[in-house]
Amino acid sequence: MDQKVILIADDADLNREMLKLIFNEQFYILEARDGQEAIDTIAANKETLSVIFLDLVMPNKDGIEVLKYMADENLKGRIPVIMITGEATDATDEKAYEYGASDIIYKPFSPNVVMRRTLNIIELFESKAILEKQLVEETNQFDQITNELKESNAFLIDMLSSVVEFRGTESSDHISHIQTFTSIMLNYVREYYPKYGLTEEQCKLITIASALHDLGKISIPDSILLKPGKLTPEEFAEMKKHTTFGSDIIAASKKNDSEFYTYCYDICRYHHERYDGNGYPDRLSGDDIPIWAQVVSIVDVYDALINKRVYKPVYEYNEAMRMIKDGECGVFSPEIMDCFDLAKEELIATTIIK
Amino acid sequence: MTAKEFYDKIGGNYNEIIGRLMSEDIIPKFCDIFFENDCYQQLLDGMNEKNVDKAFRAAHTLKGISANMAFTQLTLISSAITECLRAGDMDGASIIFPKLKREYEKAESAYEELKN
Numbered sequence: 001m002d003q004k005v006i007l008i009a010d011d012a013d014l015n016r017e018m019l020k021l022i023f024n025e026q027f028y029i030l031e032a033r034d035g036q037e038a039i040d041t042i043a044a045n046k047e048t049l050s051v052i053f054l055d056l057v058m059p060n061k062d063g064i065e066v067l068k069y070m071a072d073e074n075l076k077g078r079i080p081v082i083m084i085t086g087e088a089t090d091a092t093d094e095k096a097y098e099y100g101a102s103d104i105i106y107k108p109f110s111p112n113v114v115m116r117r118t119l120n121i122i123e124l125f126e127s128k129a130i131l132e133k134q135l136v137e138e139t140n141q142f143d144q145i146t147n148e149l150k151e152s153n154a155f156l157i158d159m160l161s162s163v164v165e166f167r168g169t170e171s172s173d174h175i176s177h178i179q180t181f182t183s184i185m186l187n188y189v190r191e192y193y194p195k196y197g198l199t200e201e202q203c204k205l206i207t208i209a210s211a212l213h214d215l216g217k218i219s220i221p222d223s224i225l226l227k228p229g230k231l232t233p234e235e236f237a238e239m240k241k242h243t244t245f246g247s248d249i250i251a252a253s254k255k256n257d258s259e260f261y262t263y264c265y266d267i268c269r270y271h272h273e274r275y276d277g278n279g280y281p282d283r284l285s286g287d288d289i290p291i292w293a294q295v296v297s298i299v300d301v302y303d304a305l306i307n308k309r310v311y312k313p314v315y316e317y318n319e320a321m322r323m324i325k326d327g328e329c330g331v332f333s334p335e336i337m338d339c340f341d342l343a344k345e346e347l348i349a350t351t352i353i354k
Numbered sequence: 355m356t357a358k359e360f361y362d363k364i365g366g367n368y369n370e371i372i373g374r375l376m377s378e379d380i381i382p383k384f385c386d387i388f389f390e391n392d393c394y395q396q397l398l399d400g401m402n403e404k405n406v407d408k409a410f411r412a413a414h415t416l417k418g419i420s421a422n423m424a425f426t427q428l429t430l431i432s433s434a435i436t437e438c439l440r441a442g443d444m445d446g447a448s449i450i451f452p453k454l455k456r457e458y459e460k461a462e463s464a465y466e467e468l469k470n
Binding site for chain 1: 370373374375376380384387388390391393411414415417418419421422423424429433436
């Protein structure tokens with residue numbers, strides 16, 4: 001049967017008997033004669049208890065200790081506690097509420113009032129529990145949808161990037177390398193250079209956006225993109241345009257101003273800029289180059305060095321590190337160089353595993 | 355002696371207890387439970403031993419069950435003694451105690467009459 005269970009904890013049997021008289025038709029009644037018994041009974045029946053009547057002054061642990069036990073066990077919001085007290089003073093009332101009682105009844109008991117308030121409080125807690133359950137379910141659903149959206153976004157971006165990659169000459173793992181290296185570098189930037197104000201969530205978005213850095217190569221003719229050997233100055237000038245082609249494509253697809261749009265645009269356009277102003281296409285310098293573009297720049301160079309390309313041999317990791325440090329691939333900011341140094345071991349480890 | 359006469363004799367509130375128990379028939383059962391409670395004896399011991407904590411707990415219980423039984427006189431006097439003891443005032447409690455003893459014993463003997 002669906003009979004509700006209540007616990008009456010009071011050291012005076014007369015008080016328990018009076019409450020039993022009120023409730024024994026509608027409820028299944030458990031009794032405790034002191035605080036310790038109350039705690040044991042609560043522990044054994046915490047799933048089924050609908051309400052607890054608790055006397056404040058009891059031997060072997062008083063009512064306050066029972067409430068503390070309930071707070072420790074996280075039962076406070078789940079099982080309502082009605083304090084039984086002899087004196088209706090503001091001080092004792094305040095104390096009872098402060099320790100988490102839901103309501104207070106005074107001796108002598110008035111049966112109708114006690115019954116009415118008890119039923120109200122049970123109903124209140126039951127609907128609260130139902131609402132909480134619904135909220136948890138809805139939150140789970142929402143999280144699931146958000147995750148699916150994030151996954152499908154990342155999937156589409158990877159696919160788009162792969163289209164460029166397959167046509168090009170870069171190793172098939174270039175995109176995933178860039179993302180992994182970008183993520184590693186960003187962790188160091190975030191930790192050691194709080195001045196850039198990067199959050200974990202922003203770093204995730206930047207990592208996704210990094211896949212698109214060479215998107216503009218889709219507009220570079222095969223004769224240049226796939227040419228083995230050195231490009232002529234005219235061809236190189238054309239090749240450099242992949243940065244602006246990329247940012248143009250991004251700008252053309254712009255729906256609204258968002259962080260993610262900015263990361264995609266900046267990374268496409270500025271990932272060949274250099275700290276000293278000797279990069280392209282806009283010859284930006286210093287921290288005019290967004291930090292996310294600076295990060296993608298250096299990991300793009302690093303990945304290019306350690307992988308074979310039509311136009312260059314493959315370099316060993318340490319040699320690649322040395323070339324970057326010596327400025328052979330252009331100048332990077334001191335902060336970026338510092339993070340690259342900090343990330344060195346991790347970058348090499350990830351590269352070897354791959 | 356009727357239950358009504360019993361309540362009148364000891365300064366209790368008959369209508370109140372009927373409101374609580376809904377029936378006169380179970381008054382004796384609850385009186386039994388009341389007088390079986392050892393809080394009065396504990397209070398007596400606590401007073402003799404000058405043990406404030408023990409006396410306070412006992413007075414507090416006596417006050418609660420007296421109130422529930424609608425033993426109005428006993429409730430008032432045990433309430434007064436409870437407050438003295440809560441404040442740690444053993445001397446104040448000692449002054450009131452004989453009056454409580456009289457009331458309790460009066461209730462006890464009236465109850466014997468009611469039962470017979």
